[in-house]
Amino acid sequence: MPNPQDSEIFEPVQSAFAEALGLDDDEVEYDSRIIEDLGAESLDLLDIVFRLERAFDIRIPRGGIESAVAEAMDEGETLEQHGVLTPEGLRRLQAAMPEIPAEDFQEGLKVSEIPLLFRVATFCRLVCELLEAKESGEEVSA
Amino acid sequence: MPSPARFAFLVHPLAPFHRRVVGVRQADLRGSLGLSYDSLEIGELCTFGMGGALVGHIVTVPWLPSELLEDQQGAVNAMVEAVGSLDGVRAVGLGSLLAVVGGRGETLAQHVDVPVTTGAAATAWAAAGNAVAAASALGVERVAVLGVGGAVGEAVARLLQQAGLEVVAGGRGRGPKRRAEGLGIPLLSPEEAVRGQKVVVGAATSGGGLSPNALEQGTVLLDVALPSTLSPGPLPKGVRVLAGEAMELPDAWQRGFWGWLYHLISGYGPSQIFACLAEPLVMVATARDRPFAQGRSVLAEDLSDFAEGASSLGLKPRLAVGWRRVEI
Numbered sequence: 058m059p060n061p062q063d064s065e066i067f068e069p070v071q072s073a074f075a076e077a078l079g080l081d082d083d084e085v086e087y088d089s090r091i092i093e094d095l096g097a098e099s100l101d102l103l104d105i106v107f108r109l110e111r112a113f114d115i116r117i118p119r120g121g122i123e124s125a126v127a128e129a130m131d132e133g134e135t136l137e138q139h140g141v142l143t144p145e146g147l148r149r150l151q152a153a154m155p156e157i158p159a160e161d162f163q164e165g166l167k168v169s170e171i172p173l174l175f176r177v178a179t180f181c182r183l184v185c186e187l188l189e190a191k192e193s194g195e196e197v198s199a
Numbered sequence: 200m201p202s203p204a205r206f207a208f209l210v211h212p213l214a215p216f217h218r219r220v221v222g223v224r225q226a227d228l229r230g231s232l233g234l235s236y237d238s239l240e241i242g243e244l245c246t247f248g249m250g251g252a253l254v255g256h257i258v259t260v261p262w263l264p265s266e267l268l269e270d271q272q273g274a275v276n277a278m279v280e281a282v283g284s285l286d287g288v289r290a291v292g293l294g295s296l297l298a299v300v301g302g303r304g305e306t307l308a309q310h311v312d313v314p315v316t317t318g319a320a321a322t323a324w325a326a327a328g329n330a331v332a333a334a335s336a337l338g339v340e341r342v343a344v345l346g347v348g349g350a351v352g353e354a355v356a357r358l359l360q361q362a363g364l365e366v367v368a369g370g371r372g373r374g375p376k377r378r379a380e381g382l383g384i385p386l387l388s389p390e391e392a393v394r395g396q397k398v399v400v401g402a403a404t405s406g407g408g409l410s411p412n413a414l415e416q417g418t419v420l421l422d423v424a425l426p427s428t429l430s431p432g433p434l435p436k437g438v439r440v441l442a443g444e445a446m447e448l449p450d451a452w453q454r455g456f457w458g459w460l461y462h463l464i465s466g467y468g469p470s471q472i473f474a475c476l477a478e479p480l481v482m483v484a485t486a487r488d489r490p491f492a493q494g495r496s497v498l499a500e501d502l503s504d505f506a507e508g509a510s511s512l513g514l515k516p517r518l519a520v521g522w523r524r525v526e527i
Contacts, residue, residue, distance in 0.1 A: 077495065078348075078373075078374040079374055079377075079378070079495055079496060080373060080374055084373055089373075092371065092372065093371060093372060094372055094373060095372050095373050096348045096370060096371055096372020096374035096375040096376070097372065097374070098346070098348070098403055098404040099404060100299050100349075100404035101349075101404065103268065103271070103299055103300060104299070104302060104303060104495070106271070107271045107300065107301060107302055107306075108302070110271070110272065111272070119265075119269055
């Protein structure tokens with residue numbers, strides 16, 4: 058699998074964020090949080106996804122990481138209760154998003170707050186996974 | 200008599216019910232019953248006229264929001280087909296999510312010969328006009344604008360400043376901070392920005408990010424966000440949420456049965472329109488060959504041109520809740 062920090066991955070991702078958000082490339086860092094640091098909103102994310110799909114000739118699946126994590130959970134495990142991630146759900150989410158610092162996965166995290174965790178690195182990692190899946194003909198959940 | 204100047208406005212069904220109406224319009228029995236949508240086609244829903252000199256064709260791209268989000272390139276291809284099906288139009292406007300998917304009109308514009316405009320300038324103009332009216336009625340000289348990082352929010356803030364009002368900018372992150380600085384004002388969090396304000400414009404594209412409790416009692420929220428600016432919950436006493444982009448139905452507006460029905464099911468109501476529809480109209484009325492808005496920003500010059508063109512046609516913002524005009 059390509060390295061998410063490699064320039065052939067990071068630079069097009071960086072440009073996609075910069076163009077969609079009206080920023081200079083160097084304002085978009087690998088570890089930037091896309092909502093809190095860059096100010097991206099939901100429609101910006103649509104634009105970013107479209108730019109990434111075109112740049113890498115991939116299809117980024119919709120449905121959210123929580124759906125992917127929920128599908129991967131074992132029988133009897135639950136992702137969330139009353140909108141708050143269970144300890145198991147939090148652990149699974151952390152495993153699915155290795156680019157996010159561990160301290161960001163705080164007990165009591167709500168499902169609706171998951172997008173606040175996303176970083177530019179999240180999209181770099183996702184692009185790498187999709188490129189690898191494309192090579193091998195597999196499907197990837199976001 | 201010269202032939203009328205024509206524009207197209209591309210729309211999509213917001214819900215399965217809307218697609219059934221498209222099925223009825225296209226005389227497609229299965230589609231109208233919701234049994235199958237496969238046979239629904241890109242096609243004209245209705246036309247509008249204005250004073251005999253302008254004709255607008257409302258053309259449907261029969262994709263639901265979820266489908267547009269799932270396949271943006273496919274959505275662009277469908278829009279290209281829609282524009283290609285029209286003859287002699289001089290401007291294309293984009294409604295709802297069609298103005299967002301595929302790079303906010305930019306990709307479509309690369310594939311067609313007609314200028315494509317997203318509605319952001321008109322929406323900003325209407326929202327700002329409504330905010331000025333609300334501020335005047337309430338006797339306040341300061342307005343909070345949420346979402347200054349976006350094209351509409353930034354343009355609203357600029358128009359309000361030009362109208363002599365003080366703007367308090369709400370948002371988060373580097374992009375919004377930069378745009379607020381460009382307006383010469385600091386960026387506050389949305390909660391801080393609305394504190395103590397009686398007039399608020401909600402233009403953040405994420406929507407749902409502000410608790411109703413953050414608003415003061417009696418605040419007028421002019422909302423152009425989709426979904427709504429406020430998260431679910433009871434409103435504080437006296438808070439009113441108005442359709443920020445509402446405009447009066449122009450006097451010379453002409454519509455047939457399907458046009459009338461379109462007014463109802465699109466949410467305009469019988470006696471108003473939403474501003475985005477006015478943008479391609481003003482383009483053809485003023486013989487303009489460049490969009491007023493495309494991509495992620497609205498230029499000050501284009502905003503000014505739209506305002507001038509809209510005023511010359513007698514277009515007016517309208518304070519409204521849903522279909523109803525309201526007094527403040």
